[in-house]
Amino acid sequence: MLPRACPCTLLWLVLLMTGTAGCQRPAERRFEFSPNASSRSGLVALEDSVLVGTETGALLRLDRTGRPGWRLKFAQEIASRPVRAGNTVIVGTTGGELIRLETKNAQERWHLTGEPPLLTDLVADEASVYVLDSEGAVRAHALDTGQVRWRRPAPKRETPPAQPTPRLPPPILVEGTLVVAQGDSGLVALSPEDGALRWRHPVEQVLGLAREAETLYVTTRTGRVVALNALDGTLRWEKQHASLLTSPPTVALGKLWVGAEPIQLLALSPASGETLSSTDLPAPLVTRLAIRGEWLLIPTSGREGRLLALNSQGMAPLFSLQADTPLRTEPVLIEDQLFVVGLDGRVLSWTLRDPKP
Template sequence: MKTHFALLGLCSVLFLGGCSSTSSVMKEPAELAHLDSFYTLKKNWQVKAETMPNRDSEGLFFAEDKKNIYVATATGYLMALQKKPTSRWQDQVIWQTKFASEVVSGPAKQGEQLIIGTAKGALISLSTNNAQIKWQTQLSSEVMSYPVIVQQKIFTRTVDGKLYAIDFETGEVVWIVEHEMPTLSLRGSPAVLYHENILYVAWETGIIQALSVNSGTLLWEQRIAQPKGRTALERVVDIQASLVIKEGRLIALGYHGKLVSMNPSNGGFFFEKELSGYRDFVVDENRIYVVDDSDVLYAFDLFSGAVQWTQTAFKDRLVSDLVFYKDNLLISDGWGYLHWINRIQGTESVRVKHSNEYGDGNRILRIQVRDNILTLLDNEGTVTQYEVVPSNLALFKKESAK
């Protein structure tokens, strides 16, 4: 039996395959220094579904078109919401539907179809117009990884170590690749990465594989995390962070492993760094920005791997996946704070707190950035759209400078 564990809420929780008991460890988070923020958040709208268990949110993302945004919750809801603010929250919701099983991945969108995966192993295609189901395919187990749609196929993974290629129009299985899974791993599975007719897959064994998109044939594989230690927990390795290709380099981060830059054509290393992490990182034309499993942030030179800066101000604050906000990095922490980080220096420039009528400082599970608009999904199942605007301090200083 495969066992998962995940870092949740404000503590580390071990899920021991079917057992009801859990073991929790709480670390003292770094105290935030005072910061005068030049920006604040203007709430445009907010819609609530149901409180979600954090462990089932890793495969959930926003999908969108010109007018609408689509989001699923781990409690089984799938919603279509207007991007433009309306006078009532009921009008913000175009449609919503609830499934008997938890939705644990998606929605992914192509054309007028949405693709979601459920905890009961169903991969479902629905209409963006009214949520009508076009087809439903039963896979072998929980569909945890975000569905990737390329070449009229859907590529997704199940927790029992299978990678599926599914026909986008019919839902028929085109091919399956199986990988032997470890007994213990982190909860969740990153999406596959498609690039130039190759699928790059990060497995819970600490191995990255390159596969033919047409047949699933193995082209090469490389290990970036090696089990070591005396106890089962010490020997856990995994790759949870999404893979990135930038400037001809495949970047990967292993839990109890390494940060590596690889040749996408053969898996050879350009450089390796001893670093353990599981959150999604981001890459620009010059640097790789990473958060490790102690919530310390790093910037590495994209080409040499040299450390550009290190930021320890958020240590043990349960930092989220990294995203870009214009010239800054944007992260959230386990207490509902959003932090803007200067890319060049690694210093915090802006801090605001997300809260709503359902709770103060709810943990943010997903952040989408579009210009100065933020859309958030939090652990209360609340979707919030904010506009980032100058704070009173910024306006005061602007007036004083005249």
Template sequence: MKKWFGSLLFATMIAGGLSGCSSEEDSVVMAPVPDVQSQFQPETDWSASVGHGVEHYFSRLRPHSAYGKIFVASRDGIVKALDPTTGKTLWEKDLGDEEQTFLSGGISTGLNQLYIGSETGILYAMDAETGELKWKQDVSGEILAAPVTESDLVIIHTSEGNLIALEQKTGKQQWTISTEVPNLTLRGDSTPVTVSGGIFWGTANGRLAAAIASSGQMIWQQSIGTPKGATEIDRLIDVDSSPLVIGSTLYTVGYNGKLVAIDLRSGKPLWKRNYSSATNIATDGGKIFVVTDQDYLTAVDARSGTEIWTNRQLENRLVTEPVIIHNYVVVGDSEGYLYWIDRNTGEFVSEQHVSSSGFAVAPIVLSDGGYLVMTRDGDVKKLTINQ
């Protein structure tokens, strides 16, 4: 059973009204919480909150750390800047005061501004010091992925398959690249990455695309997945994962596709392996960590694609993307557990229950060695490890 069927417990992951198509035969069995003898427990440095969080909706509103602040947002339009040492609110802005807004794509920063997108197709630019709204731009399609900044541009990827570049200072549109969007897609879009003046992103038609960031000129496209099967559901091949770059090699993974290593200069594949995922991948420099569509956590060698280990104990627990914290692989799940996994063996090292509302997004690492979690109901906690 595919991970997105299980995700219907929290959100409509499929565009096109599939919420009623799952039968008893399609039901998902969530693995029990693993019995882990925790080797350490976190200490809570401070707690805060932001609106009602994202509740049960699909969202990638992950907190963001920049300019000596932590920025957090809720789906209903509350945006806050927090002091990273105390959790004190430095400023707060309600974007929903003037209009109904469903924040969904963000958060990112550039030129001392904060950028955040919405399901209604609006990109907001806010002053990072004061929270003042500098400008907003209406674009076609939902903004579900975080914007990315490059030079004086802020670039967004919309649900209609458009990659759009706007001036950071004014919001004026500079260029657009359009890619095909099939009739049926996963809910979610790939967050682009920029490297040496190039921009790379996954598309809903199963490709990895590359363009020149300053001009929007397409350089190449590489197929990550090929549609197979008799039904539209079987033939889903979205590449929703954000590309990951190590040196001159780019890595990405597709749903019903493959985990692929690609040479950045030529766009040619170096290796391909059969893994299906719509979740961002992580690396420790030598290994690539993937959460598959069944919520298996897998490590592969970055040079060869050889599988090193697979942990299947979190099957169908609606696991977040993996992150590296204190040399451990860390994921959260839909019931609010954080799992710490040995990156060399795949064995559990520790486990903590943080919140019954669960996690929609992974923790973020802070510069002082702590880490930040945000739960679905809007609780924000800064934690440190007591080892």
């Protein structure tokens, strides 16, 4: 039998009723801001503020009090998470726009149009921003000019898919290699310089990717967790942990964290993939969790939008925060201030404090 850090839901039921467990006010609400539109883009952390995009094409910068610093309006939805590059941010829309902006005042560096709709989160390094479209095509744009450096077409399909293709997870840069999940075509590793193929691995239905040093961790919708050598794609280990996984992997505090069905958080060994513990959750984890010291900050996708805090040492529940909207994107921490954006577009923030008995 697997070790269970929380064998029943009683502790979570107490948290849902009281909001705390053995501590005095561990989190104090800072603000709640509504852009009056839903959001699936997630938050981007800046030094002293966060960025959020909406389905109506609005992009807002909010300071740490929840006050808008600037606001832009594009013609189509910002569905993917923008990516920060130095003192700028690159933003894509479902209308095929790609824009680089100054984070301080939203001044444009460049603005491209006419590309395929952008649904997958952007990735950037010092030279390029990498874009994966919904069909699996990849392209690299020069960071300084926006000019296309290279394109790699989508993989060919023998027959059209029987049902809509799930949203592809964002690529990841590992040891100078760009790793991309292309749906039923599996994983490909590309050269960031010219898009040349470095290796392939036939893992399908990828939920997300994470890295630690030269190891690439992959979760799939079919319940598999895979560890690969990022340099050549060779298999290090593979485990079937559930019939269904729900989240990308998070590597933190010496463990690999994954959401699963039945509704649980699994803690795995990064070296072997063995299950170290499993903890019941009140609703599924569908994104990465956040880390504050030894705390795990777990956003859940249920209607109540609970954000749960656990002490990773013993997996003891600490407190629960309610957003009243599903939390499907990764929380953001700026020092001790926590930010989340709900599916309804509201940005909520709390100041976190160490629990005191």
